[in-house]
């Protein structure tokens with residue numbers, strides 16, 4: 001393996017010793033002098049130190065976006081991930097996610113790697129259209145309202161723009177201990193190192209270790225009774241835009257063309273009908289599930305199924321961390337704070353928005369506590385709405401399980417439109 005690269009990712013070289021402190025910044029010297037003259041500040045936030053050493057645990061969509069959003073500051077950023085290979089195959093990014101990425105110079109590369117996905121098209125199993133609803137680019141909005149891209153492409157873009165700033169991911173590393181001491185957080189890592197940080201960000205996904213360690217084991221996700229299978233397959237000329245096909249008993253197949261003659265395919269199944277065998281059976285299970293689809297391209301999708309180890313399986317769950325998502329100098333973002341099923345296509349978008357808002361507040365407020373409080377004020381209601389919307393759609397599909405309905409309850413286009421409009425609101 002090439003030194004410094006693991007799993008296709010750049011890996012930071014092993015550090016020689018404890019995480020080094022930066023030299024005292026000028027504003028801290030000014031603060032000290034000010035305190036000598038006036039005594040300790042009483043809730044005078046102006047002179048609180050800025051967070052200069054930031055540990056981000058988790059280099060997924062939230063963690064990488066945050067590192068990007070802070071790359072124009074002088075913050076010392078350490079990014080660790082237990083296994084940073086992106087999970088799953090494709091991801092849809094709504095306009096609000098693109099807006100947040102645009103604020104950090106990431107819009108153009110993301111658009112270049114994406115396909116437009118500007119409507120909701122739902123079909124019967126035989127291909128007959130059930131719902132067709134446009135999602136036009138609103139006037140004056142300089143980015144589309146929805147795109148789809150490969151998760152690996154997104155991760156490479158987010159990672160690539162960090163290299164120039166010298167930020168890399170320490171892959172295969174996580175924390176073993178987190179202790180708060182005043183306004184600092186001391187962490188021990190699995191590579192034997194320790195570090196002292198002004199802020200620790202838990203961006204470690206739906207099963208967040210940071211959440212469990214710092215907030216408690218009681219904050220857990222709840223299963224929704226549905227699961228997804230995702231894979232990439234060869235492009236088909238007649239599949240020119242994203243479509244979903246509804247089968248019996250809540251089963252749904254989605255096909256979204258990606259750049260590079262590829263299709264992002266997924267199947268969602270109510271759990272009652274999921275029998276997850278050993279990994280090698282996943283492909284067989286999918287071939288069986290896909291037999292009920294009779295639209296012209298269905299046979300080709302079935303024939304081109306990749307081996308089981310290239311089909312990502314995962315049960316859907318939901319969770320919303322009660323506010324505040326911070327304890328002292330440790331804060332959660334992305335799936336660590338809120339988990340939703342993919343039905344609203346919003347989990348990644350909310351993770352990106354969290355990262356953007358947190359960075360914005362940290363840049364605007366030298367007092368970390370104030371920044372965290374303001375971050376929380378801007379994020380709770382919005383993510384609550386996204387979780388509710390996605391869960392509602394997921395449960396509506398589950399309701400069809402066992403009824404044998406050919407066309408199970410589906411997304412109401414008017415409701416979808418209202419949600420898209422909500423997403424466009426300023427954050």
Ligand SMILES: Cc1cc2nc3c(=O)[nH]c(=O)nc-3n(C[C@H](O)[C@H](O)[C@H](O)COP(=O)(O)OP(=O)(O)OC[C@H]3O[C@@H](n4cnc5c(N)ncnc54)[C@H](O)[C@@H]3O)c2cc1C
Pocket residue numbers: 057058059060061062063080081082083084085088090091092093094173174175203204205206207208209210228229230314333334335336340341342345346347348349350351
């Ligand atoms: C089937 C499916 C389809 C989806 N489709 C969409 C979609 O189209 N659009 C959309 O907006 N959202 C979608 N989502 C949701 C979206 O994938 C997530 O909301 C998003 O990935 C959250 O980003 P994150 O960075 O918070 O978490 P993740 O992307 O999960 O990243 C977490 C990172 O933390 C790392 N990590 C975990 N534990 C540790 C640890 N202990 N120490 C260090 N690192 C750790 C992981 O290795 C990972 O790299 C979908 C979800 C599913 C399940």
